[in-house]
Amino acid sequence: MINKSLESYTIQDVFELFKDNVAAIILVDTAINKYRILIQGKNIAEYLDETGTVDDLIHTLWFHISDSNVKVSDEYNAFTPYYGEFKGTYSRKIKLAGKDNSNPTILQLTVYPIKDTTKYVYVMDELYDEYVQDYMTSGKLNTTIQNTFLFSMYVDLNKDTVNSISVTEVSEDVINADLKYTDWRLMIVNMIWPEDKEQFLKITDPDYLKSNLVRGRTTSFDCQMQNLEGKFIWVKLIFSRAMTGSEDDFRFVFMVQNIHESSVELLSELKKYERLAQNDALTDLLNHGSILTEINNSIEKQHKEGIPVSMMMLDLDFFKRVNDTFGHSAGDLVLIKFGDILKEFAKEADAAVGRWGGEEFVIVYNGKTGEELKALADELRKKVENTTFDKVGQMTCSIGVTQVKDEDNVENAFNRMDRAMYLSKENGRNMVTMI
Numbered sequence: 001m002i003n004k005s006l007e008s009y010t011i012q013d014v015f016e017l018f019k020d021n022v023a024a025i026i027l028v029d030t031a032i033n034k035y036r037i038l039i040q041g042k043n044i045a046e047y048l049d050e051t052g053t054v055d056d057l058i059h060t061l062w063f064h065i066s067d068s069n070v071k072v073s074d075e076y077n078a079f080t081p082y083y084g085e086f087k088g089t090y091s092r093k094i095k096l097a098g099k100d101n102s103n104p105t106i107l108q109l110t111v112y113p114i115k116d117t118t119k120y121v122y123v124m125d126e127l128y129d130e131y132v133q134d135y136m137t138s139g140k141l142n143t144t145i146q147n148t149f150l151f152s153m154y155v156d157l158n159k160d161t162v163n164s165i166s167v168t169e170v171s172e173d174v175i176n177a178d179l180k181y182t183d184w185r186l187m188i189v190n191m192i193w194p195e196d197k198e199q200f201l202k203i204t205d206p207d208y209l210k211s212n213l214v215r216g217r218t219t220s221f222d223c224q225m226q227n228l229e230g231k232f233i234w235v236k237l238i239f240s241r242a243m244t245g246s247e248d249d250f251r252f253v254f255m256v257q258n259i260h261e262s263s264v265e266l267l268s269e270l271k272k273y274e275r276l277a278q279n280d281a282l283t284d285l286l287n288h289g290s291i292l293t294e295i296n297n298s299i300e301k302q303h304k305e306g307i308p309v310s311m312m313m314l315d316l317d318f319f320k321r322v323n324d325t326f327g328h329s330a331g332d333l334v335l336i337k338f339g340d341i342l343k344e345f346a347k348e349a350d351a352a353v354g355r356w357g358g359e360e361f362v363i364v365y366n367g368k369t370g371e372e373l374k375a376l377a378d379e380l381r382k383k384v385e386n387t388t389f390d391k392v393g394q395m396t397c398s399i400g401v402t403q404v405k406d407e408d409n410v411e412n413a414f415n416r417m418d419r420a421m422y423l424s425k426e427n428g429r430n431m432v433t434m435i
Contacts, residue, residue, distance in 0.1 A: 023107060024124040030054055030084050031118035043105050043126060047096050054084050057122075061109065062094050073230030075191050076167075086111050086120060093127070150227065150235065150256045155181050157206045157250035167228075181206070193224035193232055200237070209239060210250050216243040222259065234263035280355040282332060283339030291354025291362050295410055298352075298364050302404050309404040310373035311364045311413070313421040314342070314380075317396045317429040319359040330391045335359065337389050338397075345380050362417075370403030370434055377401050377432045385430060396430035 004013070019025075025039040026048075035057045037050050047060055059071055090111040097104045105126060112121040154164040162179045185204050192200045202208060203221050213219055218240040224232045236259045242251040280287040286294065295311065302309040316338060323331040335355075342353050342361055350366040365373055377399045384397050400421025404413050420435040427433070 021125075022123060023126040024048070024122070026057070026122040026124075028054055028057065028084070028120045028122060029118055030120070035122075041126065044124070047105075058084050060096070062092075070229065072228040073226060075226055075230065076228060086113055088113065150258050152253065152255045153184075155252040155254055157181065157210060157252070158248075160206075191226040196223035196225075199223065203237070203239070206250075209241075209252065213239065213241045213252075215241055215247070215249075217241055222263065225256065227258075233258065233260040235259060280339075283336055283355050285339050285343060285361070286352060286354030288355070288357055291352060291356065291364070292410070294352035294354065294364050295362070295414065298366055299404050299408060299410055299413060301366065303406065307367055308369045309364070309366055310368045310370050310401065311362060311404070311417050312373060312377050312399050312401045313356065313417050314361045314363070314397050314399050315421055315425065316359040317398055317425075319395075322392055322395075326391055334389045334392055334395060337387070338384065338395070341384060341387060342380070345383065360421075370401060373403070374401045374432055374434045381430065381432055398424035398429045399432045400424055401432060401434040 019039055022039060023041040024037060024044045026035050026037050028035045033054045035052060035054055037044075037048060040048070040050070048057070063072060063076075092109055094107050094109050095104045096107065107124045107126055110123045112123065114120065150167070152164075152166045153162050155162055160181050162181050162184050165179070185201070188204075189197055189200055199221060200223060203219065209219075218238060220236050220238045222234065222236050225235045225237075227233050236257040238253075238255045238257060240253045240255075242249070242253065244251060278286060278290045285291075298309045298311075301307065316334070319331065319334070322334055338359075339353075339355065339361070342363060346353050346363055346365075349368070352364045354362050356362050365376075368376070381397060381399055384395060387395070389395050398421060400417050400419065400423065402413060402417040402420055416435050420433045423435070424431045424433040
């Protein structure tokens with residue numbers, strides 16, 4: 001056939017050449033969710049069975065994370081049907097990765113709709129050499145964009161439509177699907193972190209967007225959302241209203257930006273500063289303001305829920321002698337060690353431990369009566385007495401205990417605990433007193 005003149009070729013000859021050289025021809029019927037391969041080259045057999053569902057075909061060809069064979073999470077399957085509907089001839093390059101994600105096959109896919117039916121013909125040709133090199137280079141150039149913007153689409157609120165959908169991690173190509181915006185919201189909300197769903201539904205509500213976003217302006221919302229692998233990551237949801245010629249137009253560009261790394265770093269920094277603001281710099285226990293807040297919260301909880309709340313104040317005996325005899329650095333080591341003992345002792349309980357100031361400390365217990373806490377306080381007193389403190393040796397503490405009463409406020413409950421502690425000091429130290 002190759003030696004025939006141009007005039008001698010028939011349409012049948014061309015079909016034979018086409019059949020011998022094409023990578024695959026697939027007949028698809030979306031109405032019955034089925035495909036059948038009519039012609040299949042040897043490289044295609046690795047990726048596709050001879051027959052199967054259209055959903056499986058879509059996932060294999062392009063509904064996977066780009067540059068790999070990793071399938072997207074189940075939540076994103078709601079979009080699968082929209083990737084199989086075409087209003088006209090459609091063409092794009094696709095990359096199919098092998099089972100070990102190596103040696104990908106690059107294909108040119110062209111989809112031909114069969115007029116007035118739900119059927120399509122998929123024709124695939126394998127690309128080689130400079131075409132593959134060009135495609136791979138293009139992919140590398142777009143890596144930064146793909147890692148930043150995960151999803152985009154165009155919204156018309158008046159028509160309740162979504163189009164020009166682009167899931168960047170799947171493909172750079174845009175999908176024009178007949179999808180209602182109201183339906184899209186209900187699909188996407190399932191991918192939002194549970195605690196962020198209410199806010200998501202608020203800012204994506206059509207009435208909210210119409211009322212709060214003038215033409216040419218943008219609003220955004222940071223939240224956690226599932227990526228294609230099903231992992232929750234920090235993203236920025238961005239709505240930008242198009243600058244159209246009419247106030248009655250409500251057209252928007254919606255984008256999802258990956259901000260996970262920067263958000264995690266920022267939250268880590270905020271946590272650090274939050275800790276510095278709430279914790280005592282020396283002992284790392286709650287500072288004066290924070291333990292006072294815990295006292296107030298526990299008393300309010302007792303008034304509302306009726307659960308018992310009890311508190312103890314502890315004071316290291318003869319601590320001034322430590323500073324005078326061994327120096328303030330030794331005194332600091334004693335305070336750190338004492339704080340560690342208190343923290344370890346209360347770690348299994350619903351309790352808050354803080355440094356009130358100097359050598360005075362407070363522990364607030366939720367769910368403990370005064371008698372129960374008095375017994376615990378005596379165990380703690382003995383533990384301190386039997387501890388050897390570096391450079392100093394043995395130390396003791398005096399403890400005051402009180403249970404919050406129904407008529408208590410923070411001031412009188414604290415004063416009663418404080419008075420109990422001073423009674424322990426006055427009556428010989430290294431003891432527990434309850435009022």
